[in-house]
Amino acid sequence: MLIQLLANGLVNGCLYALVAIGFALIYNTTKIFHVAHGAIYTVGAYICYFFMVEKGWPLAVAVGIAVGCSGLLGALVEAWIYAPLARRGAPLLVSLLSSLGLYVALVNVIAMFFGNQTRVLWPGVQRTYSIVGVTLTRPQFWQVAAAAIIVPGLVLFLKFTNWGRIIRAVRDNPTLAMVMGINQESVRLWVFVVGSAVTALASILVALDVGVDPNVGMPMLLTAAVALIVGGVGTFEGPVVGGFILGVLQGLVVWEISARWMDAVTFGVLIVFLLFRPWGLAGRRRRIEETLE
Amino acid sequence: MNYIWHILVMISIYAVLAASLNLVAGYTGLLSLCHAAFYGIGAYATTLLMMQMGLGFFPAMALAVPLTALLSLLIAIPSLRLRGDYFVLATLGFQIIVFSLLYNCVRLTRGPYGIPGIPIPSLFGVPVDTVFKYFLFSTTISTGALAILWLLIRSPFGRLLRAVRDDEVAAAALGKNVPAVKTMAFALGAGLAAIPGAMFAGYMRYIDPTSFTVGETIFILSAVVIGGAGSFWGPLVGSAFLVALPEALRLIQIPDAVAANLRQVTYGLLLVVLMRIRPRGIMGEYEFK
Numbered sequence: 001m002l003i004q005l006l007a008n009g010l011v012n013g014c015l016y017a018l019v020a021i022g023f024a025l026i027y028n029t030t031k032i033f034h035v036a037h038g039a040i041y042t043v044g045a046y047i048c049y050f051f052m053v054e055k056g057w058p059l060a061v062a063v064g065i066a067v068g069c070s071g072l073l074g075a076l077v078e079a080w081i082y083a084p085l086a087r088r089g090a091p092l093l094v095s096l097l098s099s100l101g102l103y104v105a106l107v108n109v110i111a112m113f114f115g116n117q118t119r120v121l122w123p124g125v126q127r128t129y130s131i132v133g134v135t136l137t138r139p140q141f142w143q144v145a146a147a148a149i150i151v152p153g154l155v156l157f158l159k160f161t162n163w164g165r166i167i168r169a170v171r172d173n174p175t176l177a178m179v180m181g182i183n184q185e186s187v188r189l190w191v192f193v194v195g196s197a198v199t200a201l202a203s204i205l206v207a208l209d210v211g212v213d214p215n216v217g218m219p220m221l222l223t224a225a226v227a228l229i230v231g232g233v234g235t236f237e238g239p240v241v242g243g244f245i246l247g248v249l250q251g252l253v254v255w256e257i258s259a260r261w262m263d264a265v266t267f268g269v270l271i272v273f274l275l276f277r278p279w280g281l282a283g284r285r286r287r288i289e290e291t292l293e
Numbered sequence: 294m295n296y297i298w299h300i301l302v303m304i305s306i307y308a309v310l311a312a313s314l315n316l317v318a319g320y321t322g323l324l325s326l327c328h329a330a331f332y333g334i335g336a337y338a339t340t341l342l343m344m345q346m347g348l349g350f351f352p353a354m355a356l357a358v359p360l361t362a363l364l365s366l367l368i369a370i371p372s373l374r375l376r377g378d379y380f381v382l383a384t385l386g387f388q389i390i391v392f393s394l395l396y397n398c399v400r401l402t403r404g405p406y407g408i409p410g411i412p413i414p415s416l417f418g419v420p421v422d423t424v425f426k427y428f429l430f431s432t433t434i435s436t437g438a439l440a441i442l443w444l445l446i447r448s449p450f451g452r453l454l455r456a457v458r459d460d461e462v463a464a465a466a467l468g469k470n471v472p473a474v475k476t477m478a479f480a481l482g483a484g485l486a487a488i489p490g491a492m493f494a495g496y497m498r499y500i501d502p503t504s505f506t507v508g509e510t511i512f513i514l515s516a517v518v519i520g521g522a523g524s525f526w527g528p529l530v531g532s533a534f535l536v537a538l539p540e541a542l543r544l545i546q547i548p549d550a551v552a553a554n555l556r557q558v559t560y561g562l563l564l565v566v567l568m569r570i571r572p573r574g575i576m577g578e579y580e581f582k
Contacts, residue, residue, distance in 0.1 A: 033378045081565060091582035093324055094572050096381065097518055100511055101564025108557040218507060222389070225382055264393040267386030274383055275371050 002255055007134040009251020014147035016243030018202040019220055020227035021154055022195040024239040027228060028171045029191045031092055032082055035099040037199060038221030039106035040077075042214060044070040044200025045207035046110050049119050063204055067197050074196025075189055077102065083185060103217070111214040120211040121204075139209035146205060150198060151240055158236050167191060171234070219263065226270045232283025241281055298428040302496055304536045305428075305435040306489045311516040311528035312442055313485035318514070319522030319579055320446060321478040322458035327368065327384040328513050330391035331483040333505030334361045335490025337395065337402060340411050340500055350414035354491040358484045365483030366476065373475050388510055395502040407501025414495040421495075431492050438488045439529075445481070446525060454478050455523075458579070508557075515560050519567060523579025530576055535560055 019041065026034050048066035051057045057065075081102060085095050126137040136144075158164035169177040170187045178184050203216070224239070227246055231238025249269065250262045273280065314328045338357035342348045348356070372383035395402050402408070413420045414430065421430045445451055456464045457474050465471045494500050512535065520531020539556040547555060572580045 033381065081569070084569060090568075090572065091580070092377065093381075093581035094568050096324075096378065097514075097572075097581065098565045098568035101515070101561040101568070103561070104508075104511060104515075105558045105561030105565065108554040108561065112551055112554040112558070222382075222385065226386075229379075229382070260397045261393065264390045264397075267390050270386045271371060271383060274375055274379060278375070278379065 003132075004134055005251045005255045006248065007136065007251075008254075009248040010244070011136065011140050011143055011247070012250060013244035013247025014144050014151075015202050015206060016223055016227050016247050017151050017240040018147050018243075019199050020224040020231070020239035020243045021151055021236065022197075022199040022202075023221070023224040024228050024236055025154075025167075025191050025195040025198075027225075028234055028236065029167055030078075030082065030086075030188055033092070033096045033099065033225075035096065035221060036077060036102040036106065037195070037224070038217030039103045040070055040074055040196045040217075041199050041203040041220050042107055042110055042212070042217035043073060044196075045121075045203040045212040045216070046114060046119075047200075048204045048207065049114070049121050049212060052121055053119070063201075066204055067200050070200030071193040071197035074192040078189055078192040083188070086188075107214050107217060114214070116214060118211045118213045119207075122208050126209070137209055139205055143202075143205045143209070146201060150201070154194075154198070155237050155240065223266060226266055228280075229270060229278070230273050230280055232280030234284075235280070235282045238280050238282035295424045298424040300537060300540055302424065302428050302431050304533050305431045306492050306496070307513070307516060307532035307536050308529045309435045309438045309492070310486060310489040310513055311520065311532040312439055312525075313482045313489075314513050315517050315522060315525075315528045316442060316445070316454075316485065317479055317482035318517055318581075319524070319527070320451065320454045320458065321475060322579070322581070323373070323475065323479060324381050324514075324581060325384045325479070325482075326381055326507075326510050326514065327388035327391070328482075328486055329505045329507070329509035330388045331361050331365060331486035332490045332493070332509070332513075333391060333395055333502070334364055335487025336494040336500050336505070337408075337490075338487065339491035340408050340494045341401070343412055344408070344410075350412075350491070350495055354488065357487045357491055361487035361490075362480040362484030365480050369476050369479040369483075373472060373479065385507070385510075388507055392502055392506055395505065402502070405501065407499055409499045411494055411498040411500070413498070427496055431496065434488065434492055438485060442485065443525060458523075512560070515564055518574055518581075519560065519563055521574030521577030522581070524574075524576045527574055527576035527578075531574065534575075 023034065023037050026032065026037065044066050047069050048062050051062035051065055052059060081098055082095055085098065122139070126139060128135050128137050129141065158167060166177070166182055166187060169180070169182060170184055174184055203212070203220070206212070206216070223246055224243070227242030228239040229242070230245060231240065231242030246266055246269070249265065253262055253265045310328070310332055314325065317323050317325050335357050338360050339350070339353045342353035342356055343350065368384060368387040372380055372387070375383055396404050398404070413422050415421060416430060421427050453464070453469060453474055457469070457471055461471055464474075493504070516531035516535050517528045518531070519534065520529065521527025538559060539552055542552045542555055567574060571577075
């Protein structure tokens with residue numbers, strides 16, 4: 001039983017890592033606390049639901065369309081909402097407030113069209129596989145596979161390719177990057193596209209397993225944000241580590257106490273980290289002068 | 294007619310709620326996302342004191358206010374050391390933990406079942422048992438609470454809050470104890486939020502954790518920001534507007550099931566548009582930074 005719960009925790013860790021790296025891509029590069037990322041998580045699963053169940057299209061096509069549309073939605077959010085604010089030099093908390101508003105609006109548009117009940121994407125009992133006493137469903141295997149390919153892929157991409165270097169340059173010092181001839185706005189746009197697409201894929205894989213309702217986005221977004229802080233803001237491997245830690249920890253909480261306390265434990269961890277190690281596990285301690293711009 | 298009194302009761306509750314968040318967010322510049330938690334603690338504390346200890350409405354409320362203010366220190370002291378996004382996320386975390394406690398401590402709060410049969414408040418031995426009477430009752434309480442807030446804001450302490458908000462370093466250089474001022478503002482805002490909590494419990498006579506969620510926190514914050522943070526009248530305008538909005542949607546005959554969502558879509562989009570064209574809100578004096 002403990003092994004099974006730990007395995008579930010690791011599978012959840014894979015999902016958290018995916019969403020957290022998508023969130024980190026956006027947060028580290030633009031410094032915007034993108035709450036609407038949670039809404040994009042929800043929207044991705046619903047687009048897949050729409051084409052797969054209501055239109056009856058094949059799974060792979062529906063997933064492809066949903067991931068593409070979510071990437072596009074991310075780009076539109078940046079182009080129409082954050083970029084104009086950034087051009088005006090608006091404070092980051094103003095972006096946060098408009099992101100909160102956008103989250104509320106998007107989630108309720110979804111609820112208006114699809115209702116508040118849980119929607120099942122893939123009816124019937126899923127085939128399960130057992131390895132060394134651990135039973136996983138087919139979508140859970142896909143979750144692990146997707147994370148195993150995308151997460152290291154993204155981390156290596158950001159570390160070793162030229163585009164990765166450009167993204168890190170904008171993260172470290174947007175003004176200097178601009179002086180070096182990097183088009184900051186297009187970098188931000190692409191970061192939103194990739195971050196949103198990765199997140200949508202994670203949400204679709206969850207929805208294939210357990211279905212989707214309009215409120216799934218907020219807890220996931222908060223877990224991703226906590227994973228980023230625990231791992232280390234500013235890094236791209238940190239949120240992956242943070243995601244796995246939270247996944248396993250939640251598995252243990254289910255084992256030791258009860259599933260009802262999962263959220264409280266996640267945020268307990270956050271508050272402990274904010275107090276004692278706000279730069280996270282992988283992050284670097286910064287002097288206060290560095291953090292004030 | 295009862296329908297109009299009902300809307301006015303809700304506006305009187307939300308006006309105090311938004312105004313108390315305004316003290317923290319608008320006047321002190323702390324973008325706190327756990328106000329629904331204090332609202333909930335106030336409602337539960339009043340209810341439990343009335344039902345378990347047999348206190349009247351006013352003594353229960355009078356105890357709930359300092360209790361909520363004290364509990365708010367649990368999050369204020371650690372999180373006020375943080376800046377910007379970190380503070381927002383820490384308060385959001387507190388909101389979720391409090392919701393989780395209200396939901397899971399079944400022995401104390403009855404969890405998801407909620408607490409039914411809250412006694413009717415009475416004033417000088419007269420029970421406040423109709424919607425109209427409750428309207429008079431709640432308007433009196435909220436006018437009192439708003440008057441306290443008004444005096445607080447006009448006082449030297451209110452000026453100190455704005456000084457800390459506008460230039461922390463300068464305030465510290467003048468010998469003001471900035472962390473203490475922030476903590477005090479946060480606790481005062483939390484304590485004031487317990488009053489609408491009590492009013493809500495006394496009016497609905499049934500409470501459950503779903504009235505005190507993250508969504509509720511965002512709603513209260515929207516009322517402050519849309520109305521105008523840092524202005525006394527802003528949150529009152531904002532909450533009147535946001536509470537009356539669904540009723541306006543009802544008048545143009547949108548089915549109830551959709552109207553609830555449409556209301557949220559409207560205020561969500563309003564928040565987005567306002568941040569773009571007028572980040573200070575309708576009556577605003579202060580823009581978050």
